Amino acid sequence: MLRFSVFLTWLVASSSFATIDAYPFPNEHLEKRYDDLIAELRCPQCLNTNLAGSDAMIAQDLRREVHRMLLDGKADDEILDFMYERYGDFILYQPRVGASTFLLWFGPVILGLIAAFIWWRIARQGNEPVVMSRDDQKRLQELLQESERQEDLR
Amino acid sequence: MSFNKSLLIPLVVFVVLCGFLALGFRLKDPHLLPSALIDKPFPEFELLDLHDAETIRSRADLVGQISLVNVWGTWCPNCIVEHPELMRISREENIPIFGVNYNDITDKAIAWLERREDPYQFSIVDDEGTLAIDLGVYGAPETFVLDSDGIIRFRYVGPVTHAVWESEISPVVNFLSENPDA
Numbered sequence: 019m020l021r022f023s024v025f026l027t028w029l030v031a032s033s034s035f036a037t038i039d040a041y042p043f044p045n046e047h048l049e050k051r052y053d054d055l056i057a058e059l060r061c062p063q064c065l066n067t068n069l070a071g072s073d074a075m076i077a078q079d080l081r082r083e084v085h086r087m088l089l090d091g092k093a094d095d096e097i098l099d100f101m102y103e104r105y106g107d108f109i110l111y112q113p114r115v116g117a118s119t120f121l122l123w124f125g126p127v128i129l130g131l132i133a134a135f136i137w138w139r140i141a142r143q144g145n146e147p148v149v150m151s152r153d154d155q156k157r158l159q160e161l162l163q164e165s166e167r168q169e170d171l172r
Numbered sequence: 173m174s175f176n177k178s179l180l181i182p183l184v185v186f187v188v189l190c191g192f193l194a195l196g197f198r199l200k201d202p203h204l205l206p207s208a209l210i211d212k213p214f215p216e217f218e219l220l221d222l223h224d225a226e227t228i229r230s231r232a233d234l235v236g237q238i239s240l241v242n243v244w245g246t247w248c249p250n251c252i253v254e255h256p257e258l259m260r261i262s263r264e265e266n267i268p269i270f271g272v273n274y275n276d277i278t279d280k281a282i283a284w285l286e287r288r289e290d291p292y293q294f295s296i297v298d299d300e301g302t303l304a305i306d307l308g309v310y311g312a313p314e315t316f317v318l319d320s321d322g323i324i325r326f327r328y329v330g331p332v333t334h335a336v337w338e339s340e341i342s343p344v345v346n347f348l349s350e351n352p353d354a
Binding site: 042062063074075076079080083102103104105106108 | 208209306307324
């Protein structure tokens with residue numbers, strides 16, 4: 019039982035080891051920026067993990083670089099530019115607007131506009147008054163009279 | 173009876189969807205990132221030579237001829253896979269190979285090369301991975317083709333086998349040597 023509980027403790031503790039390379043920061047503000055940056059940057063080795071959540075070697079190196087640049091007094095934009103120049107669109111979870119990412123950013127808006135246009139066309143069609151030809155009107159009258167006659171017979 | 177055009181909508185949607193799916197199949201392995209450094213100069217660096225802790229290597233040492241820069245490490249299994257081909261290139265092809273020893277332990281790296289033969293003109297010690305980051309490297313092996321001005325013209329991620337040399341790298345090298353001003 020003791021062994022088991024030791025094992026459980028180890029299990030719980032080891033899961034929280036994942037990516038703690040605790041870097042010292044002079045103040046909480048800088049630390050918060052660090053946390054935000056490594057959450058926004060994607061690990062280039064992994065398909066869908068940010069730097070904060072990855073144990074890959076390159077993620078560790080890039081976290082170290084982010085930390086170094088923050089201590090050097092670099093602005094967030096400068097750090098993101100640094101990464102973008104080296105790793106391209108992939109590294110930013112929020113890709114920049116450009117020729118290759120145009121559809122990604124504006125595709126939904128364009129689709130929405132198309133949908134609105136189609137909806138508008140359909141709505142307009144529904145409101146148009148129904149125009150009947152003279153033959154149809156005559157036939158309608160006949161049918162109505164017919165049914166009235168049958169009602170009377172009953 | 174008139175033909176109801178709206179019946180065509182599902183067909184059109186289906187065809188467009190097929191188009192996107194077909195495109196998806198054609199995309200390369202999503203693990204392969206396009207390099208942001210193609211046609212940009214090889215980054216500046218000042219790092220020690222692997223075999224000579226007195227010598228500092230810099231970008232100037234790579235410039236002057238078309239060359240290959242190969243990022244490797246003793247921790248990298250695919251570097252063993254590509255090693256025989258790198259040896260063949262260093263013997264048979266007229267192109268120097270420079271090594272970037274990435275995130276490694278220098279003594280281990282020297283022993284690794286002694287055990288297997290050294291295909292490199294020299295290797296650069298990049299034990300903190302700073303040059304690798306400047307190169308946009310995210311693993312090893314990666315191989316860059318530099319023109320004589322030290323501009324990165326091509327990058328290959330993964331082991332350079334003979335087939336890769338034939339189909340991917342050698343055409344770039346041949347093109348560059350035939351069109352030095354391209």
